[in-house]
Amino acid sequence: MLFRQLFDPATSTWTYLLADTDAREAVLIDPVREQAERDATILEELGLRLVSTLETHVHADHVTGAWVLKQKLGSAIAYPATSGVNGADRLLDEGDVVRFGRYALEVRLTPGHTDGCATYVLDDQTKAFTGDALLIHGSGRTDFQQGDARRLYRSVRDQIFSLPDETELYPGHDYKGRTVTTVAEEKRFNPRLGMGNTEDQFVAIMAKLDLAYPRFIDRALPANLNLGREAGDVDVQPAERDLFATLPRSPSGVLHAPPAWVAENCGRFRLVDVRETYEWNGDLGHIEGAELVPLGTLGQEAAKWDPAAPVVLVCRSSGRSDRAAHALERAGFTRVASMVGGMLAWRREDRREACL
Ligand SMILES: N[C@@H](CCC(=O)N[C@@H](CS)C(=O)NCC(=O)O)C(=O)O
Ligand SMILES: [Fe+2]
Secondary structure, three states: OOEEEEEEOOOOEEEEEEEEEEOEEEEEEEEEEEHHHHHHHHHHHHHOOEEOOOOOOOOOOOOOOHHHHHHOOEEEEEEEEHHOEEEEOOOOOEEEEEOOEEEEEEEOOOOOOOOEEEEEOOOOOOOEEEEOOOOOOOEEOOOOOOOOOOHHHHHHHHHOOOOOOOOOOEHHHHHHOOOOEEEEHHHHHHHHOOOOHHHHHHHHHOOOOOOOOOOOOHHHHHHHOOOOOOOOOOOOHHOOOOOOHHOOEEEEEEEEEOOHHHHHHOOEEEEEEOHHHHEEEEEEEOOOOOEOOOOHHHHHHHHHOOOOOOOEEEEOOOOOHHHHHHHHHHOOOEEEEOOOOHOOOOOHHHOOOOOO
8 A cells, every 4th residue: 555644844734645555546534724735746746646635633723636637637625514514525434434445444432622523544544644633642622612521531532542552653743753653552652642641631731732733723623614616716617627537447547548537638638549550440440630650669659759648548348458557657648538338339429530
């Protein structure tokens, strides 16, 4: 599994990128709006499709990048069901599972910092993303957003400390440059929630914190309740988003473009037919506007093309075009799809569109 820990220095926020590099599916936990461009670039460079963003809670200190990333990449927006937000694509409840390729995150609700907090646990329990329920040797504050120290104590004890001692815990923030901790370390050394402290002791500690009001709360709360969409933001129509972002991956990891999608979006990509000349001129014919580049010569030809420009590959039944798509991705092309079913499907659907 690919795993990247990303930082927003202005708010000391951690964002986590997790991906299956075979299926090329990724999720981002707690993206930051000001870092959306950085995150999109990393995803593009690694050839990953962002399936979903996940929020651990409605943040008070920064605006989520969820809405901006959805506009750019077509990713779904997931929030805890208890968070009270409007319009999320998915509301996550206790025990729900968010899949990316062959991996998955399990949802554990951990209210207390806010009443709508969740912790995301990787399916093999080697990692858990605690948001602000548990910080490294600390905890999220409980003095606003329906915060409740007693609930937080029970959430951490029941839902996080019940994980194996070796489970790595990744927090929503760290203000001292630390990156990761484990269940065992927090049980021993967390001065608020560990060290044998009772619920009453924790409540007393939290009541005395007297923290300053977060700097950006007045901007962050309304924006985050609205998925990170702010005044003046305009929703982009799906057709104007990156065209390839919404295509599904085949089991072998190639983007699959249905013939109807190809017909609808003609002119927005280079259409390359990788069959042999006799097939191009044969019974199935070819799509007007496609270029003939037999598979054996594709490497040589493609070296002359811009690897950032989108390409759709076609053959008879999509066996060769799938292989060609893999080859182009290995050669650094970032937007490559194979027309699923090939010319057989195109003819079966009786398509006559030119692709110019
Ligand atoms: N100084 C920061 C404080 C941010 C803050 O209050 N963070 C929350 C998480 S959203 C928290 O629980 N902090 C715990 C702590 O500072 O111990 C700001 O103004 O943004
Ligand atoms: Fe928070």
